[in-house]
Amino acid sequence: MPDDLIGLALDEDIGPGDVTAKWFTGNERRASAVIIAREACCLAGIGVCAEVFSRVDKSLRVTALESDGANLNPGEPVLRIEGLAASILTAERTSLNFLQRLSGVATMARRYVEAVRGTDAVILDTRKTTPGFRLLEKAAVAAAGATNHRAGLYDMVMVKDNHLAAGTTLDDIQSAIRRVKAENPALRIEIEADTVAQARDFFQLDGVDVVLLDNMPPASLREAVALRPPHIRLEASGGITLANIRAVAETGVDFISIGAITHSAPAVDFSLELTAIQGLSGKIAFF
16 A cells, blocks of 8 residues: 555645634534445545545544445445544545546456457556556556556566667677576566567567567557467557457457556546534535
8 A cells, every 4th residue: 555645645635734624514523424436437446545534534434335346336335434524524535536546547447358358368557657656556457357567667678669779689689688587587578569570580589578569450460470489478559449459359469558548547436425423414515
């Protein structure tokens, strides 16, 4: 749990204090609240959402009603909170911000997973994440049934076109791969190809685990699949949408990486509804 991120989010929202809750809610009024999904979605971030309330006030009783990965319909409750009304309202927006963002990522990822169901293709995320939110967003991707690609620059070698732009030869690449494997034999190595001819060259290199086929049409992907050695996995990426992903998956590639899962996921609409336990009457929705 990225506690520092939760603290940062609370600090920027609360600052020196919640002046509205202080003057209009009172210190003793108690309430019960429930967070509700306002649209169909795949839930993610429920643990972070709950933690926000606990960080604001450890005396709050917080109960998760659903788990990450759950498919929700409009109107379904996901979290219940009981305790001081002022504390609930102070935590409300920050908790909803985490929940709507992470559920948006999970919902987008679930759509891509469903789009390739029945094929052997695995949906991957990318490093195109919100700064500071990477671990949370990748957890949301996994909750939706997709798979995490590398976490960062440190856990996998990924040689892209810009790494090769200075005239690097195949001998240079092979020499570098040998050095990597000598220092860290377990480190996976992926290399990007822009054409089938380039992919064919990379298939001959010793030590390559994955070849990334960048922005290739289905016909080229099928050609690369037919040429690849059995020990090399193929990843398709670039220009892939929900409209064309099925055709890409049916070419026989092993992985399809989708940056849009994280960089273009729309937020899911959630709301908090609060009911007084004492001192207030009626149901109040705060925004």
